[in-house]
Amino acid sequence: MRVLVVGAGGVGGYFGGRLAEAGHSVVFVARGRHADAMATAGLKIRSNAGDLHLKPVVLLDRLDEPGRFDLALICVKLKDTTEAAELVKPLLAPKGLCISLQNGVEAESMLADVLGREAVLAGIAYISAHIVAPGVIEHVGQRAKLTFGELEEGVSDRARAVLSLFQTAKFDSELSGEMELQLWLKFIMLTAFSGACCYRREAIGVLRSDPEGKALFQALMEEAVAVGRARGVKLTEEVVAQRLDNVEQLPPEMKPSMLVDLERGNALELPWLSGAVVRLGQQAGVPTPVSSKVVDALEPLAGGRLGAA
Numbered sequence: 639m640r641v642l643v644v645g646a647g648g649v650g651g652y653f654g655g656r657l658a659e660a661g662h663s664v665v666f667v668a669r670g671r672h673a674d675a676m677a678t679a680g681l682k683i684r685s686n687a688g689d690l691h692l693k694p695v696v697l698l699d700r701l702d703e704p705g706r707f708d709l710a711l712i713c714v715k716l717k718d719t720t721e722a723a724e725l726v727k728p729l730l731a732p733k734g735l736c737i738s739l740q741n742g743v744e745a746e747s748m749l750a751d752v753l754g755r756e757a758v759l760a761g762i763a764y765i766s767a768h769i770v771a772p773g774v775i776e777h778v779g780q781r782a783k784l785t786f787g788e789l790e791e792g793v794s795d796r797a798r799a800v801l802s803l804f805q806t807a808k809f810d811s812e813l814s815g816e817m818e819l820q821l822w823l824k825f826i827m828l829t830a831f832s833g834a835c836c837y838r839r840e841a842i843g844v845l846r847s848d849p850e851g852k853a854l855f856q857a858l859m860e861e862a863v864a865v866g867r868a869r870g871v872k873l874t875e876e877v878v879a880q881r882l883d884n885v886e887q888l889p890p891e892m893k894p895s896m897l898v899d900l901e902r903g904n905a906l907e908l909p910w911l912s913g914a915v916v917r918l919g920q921q922a923g924v925p926t927p928v929s930s931k932v933v934d935a936l937e938p939l940a941g942g943r944l945g946a947a
């Protein structure tokens with residue numbers, strides 16, 4: 639399979655790098671100083687699962703012939719999703735597939751609007767990884783896993799073929815027949831994690847050691863669960879307690895990617911995380927006062943330093 643990785647940051651650089659390490663044909667779409675560094679010095683991954691120095695790295699040549707790629711992994715921030723889909727459209731082979739490894743519960747529909755539903759699979763990245771210098775990605779903790787599958791319930795042969803590809807690489811992968819539920823299970827944790835850590839400017843270790851921090855986390859998660867249920871997602875009674883237990887296992891230094899962005903003055907994915915809880919809650923008639931408080935506090939910073947200038 640010829641793989642196109644759109645966005646070579648924490649997520650795209652890590653998973654794309656591991657696929658290339660396993661010998662697959664992987665072409666990256668990158669830009670700016672990160673792209674320059676990848677082109678000259680290669681892509682470096684620092685990871686507890688094993689460091690990797692990928693050199694040479696193949697970057698997309700704008701003159702590449704159309705219809706060349708069997709699989710596109712969308713790994714840009716959510717604000718760049720539609721642009722990424724437009725870029726991918728002419729490059730995908732006729733039966734080519736596109737998988738979002740982004741956060742939130744809305745990336746798949748943004749991709750489907752451009753590429754058509756048939757070309758889109760849903761995906762989730764369980765990892766904490768960030769660009770720490772141009773051309774260099776650091777993986778925090780041990781976890782590196784992709785969960786993915788069809789938008790509709792059930793498991794298809796084409797998704798099994800992607801699983802076979804992923805299983806050759808140095809990360810965990812899982813095919814799911816109920817991706818809407820999976821997307822929401824990650825979303826309820828992530829929206830609470832990113833909302834609480836950004837609101838208090840704390841990594842998870844400090845946040846969870848303070849009862850008020852934990853209470854904020856739990857309240858944000860409960861609101862997201864209520865919104866998901868109102869939309870028909872089958873979230874069980876135990877789901878909040880299970881996620882709170884999982885959070886106890888995270889390395890204390892772990893920060894959500896939105897806090898990393900906040901500290902760097904980058905644009906925030908707020909509109910698709912706590913912002914989505916508020917927006918989807920309004921649509922479903924579910925009150926979300928705690929998420930609104932987080933959105934109100936962070937909104938002035940959501941455009942990032944450049945956006946605010």
Ligand SMILES: NC(=O)C1=CN([C@@H]2O[C@H](COP(=O)(O)OP(=O)(O)OC[C@H]3O[C@@H](n4cnc5c(N)ncnc54)[C@H](OP(=O)(O)O)[C@@H]3O)[C@@H](O)[C@H]2O)C=CC1
Pocket residue numbers: 644645646647648649650667668669670672713714715716718721722725739740741763764765766767768769895907
């Ligand atoms: N980082 C993490 O640990 C995790 C992140 N996620 C999710 O994954 C997604 C990606 O996050 P992350 O990897 O952190 O993002 P990063 O910002 O690290 O990487 C995205 C990269 O894509 C580049 N990019 C964006 N648009 C284009 C384009 N049109 N052409 C070329 N390059 C482009 C960006 O460049 P530029 O900087 O110039 O915009 C950036 O280098 C997000 O939705 C995030 O929520 C999910 C799980 C974990």
Ligand SMILES: CC(C)(CO)C(=O)C(=O)O
Pocket residue numbers: 741763764765766828831893894895896
């Ligand atoms: C919480 C985490 C690290 C889980 O993979 C994540 O998705 C993010 O920081 O964006």
